[in-house]
Amino acid sequence: MHSFDEYKKIVNDHLTDLIGDAGEEAAELADAMRYSLEVGGKRLRPSLLLASCEFAGGSIEEALPYALALEYIHTYSLIHDDLPAMDNDDLRRGKPTNHKVFGEAMAILAGDGLLSTAAEIVTGTPLKYHDDLNRMRNHICAAHEIMSRAGARGMIAGQTADIKGEKLEPTAELIRYIELHKTADLITAPVRAGLMLAGADDEMLDRFTLYARDIGVAFQILDDILDIEGDQALLGKTLGKDAEQGKCNYAYVHGLEAAKDELHRLTAEAKNALAPYGDVASFFTALADSLEVRKY
Numbered sequence: 001m002h003s004f005d006e007y008k009k010i011v012n013d014h015l016t017d018l019i020g021d022a023g024e025e026a027a028e029l030a031d032a033m034r035y036s037l038e039v040g041g042k043r044l045r046p047s048l049l050l051a052s053c054e055f056a057g058g059s060i061e062e063a064l065p066y067a068l069a070l071e072y073i074h075t076y077s078l079i080h081d082d083l084p085a086m087d088n089d090d091l092r093r094g095k096p097t098n099h100k101v102f103g104e105a106m107a108i109l110a111g112d113g114l115l116s117t118a119a120e121i122v123t124g125t126p127l128k129y130h131d132d133l134n135r136m137r138n139h140i141c142a143a144h145e146i147m148s149r150a151g152a153r154g155m156i157a158g159q160t161a162d163i164k165g166e167k168l169e170p171t172a173e174l175i176r177y178i179e180l181h182k183t184a185d186l187i188t189a190p191v192r193a194g195l196m197l198a199g200a201d202d203e204m205l206d207r208f209t210l211y212a213r214d215i216g217v218a219f220q221i222l223d224d225i226l227d228i229e230g231d232q233a234l235l236g237k238t239l240g241k242d243a244e245q246g247k248c249n250y251a252y253v254h255g256l257e258a259a260k261d262e263l264h265r266l267t268a269e270a271k272n273a274l275a276p277y278g279d280v281a282s283f284f285t286a287l288a289d290s291l292e293v294r295k296y
Contacts, residue, residue, distance in 0.1 A: 004047055017068070020117070029109055035101060036078065037075050040095075046067035047067075049194040053198050054198075056199070058197050077111075079111040087245070118147075125143070139197065143193075175250050178220070184216025187215060191211070214267070219291060227249060271288050
């Protein structure tokens with residue numbers, strides 16, 4: 001398998017390959033889409049998709065369109081999250097947010113453009129394999145996995161609960177719902193989609209689903225912790241926004257120490273899910289460890 005940095009480089013090298021040219025009239029739209037894609041990022045989700053596909057014996061080249069589509073979806077969600085009607089952020093990854101550069105209307109359209117481009121990719125790519133029905137089925141399953149977990153029963157449901165939570169008394173159940181859907185769904189999607197593209201069996205899918213869910217929830221809990229005690233220069237965004245907006249932040253509700261304990265428990269559980277694969281799964285277990293101690 002490749003290293004995380006190698007997967008990230010593959011993604012970055014091809015990041016805007018599938019952003020189509022809609023002509024001079026829509027040139028600003030393409031600029032706005034590319035702006036948010038190119039300001040940087042961990043590339044965690046597309047790298048997970050490529051790694052999962054390769055782990056199960058699949059082709060990175062075949063998986064790449066889905067990895068790019070996933071990064072387009074993730075980036076669109078950040079553009080919309082930053083809007084004044086949502087989280088009202090001025091900074092993203094240390095740079096002015098999309099609406100600060102292009103205006104609110106163009107930022108909304110840039111997000112729409114990235115989401116619809118992702119939909120074009122995941123619905124169009126399976127058609128290339130129409131002469132191999134099993135292969136095409138794997139592609140359709142991967143496409144559905146990505147779009148459903150990004151949709152109204154997945155990430156969008158979590159974002160909705162996050163916004164509604166600003167006006168509600170935070171509960172453990174509501175926080176868990178937000179963690180599972182707002183964040184973990186879009187980390188589970190690439191892992192499962194990558195495995196599906198390679199035709200992984202049910203046991204592998206089940207074990208990696210548990211792994212992905214756990215690191216996804218852990219990712220959100222660490223975000224909650226960093227909102228309190230992170231380094232703003234490293235994070236590239238304003239600290240204390242959760243408290244200011246009354247967000248359902250795990251660390252505010254349960255306390256910092258409890259949040260750190262849960263972060264560690266989830267990381268251990270994620271790694272344990274892959275224990276039967278031993279050192280073969282070291283990419284994923286090492287990644288879980290690195291995510292637990294990330295600073296941004």
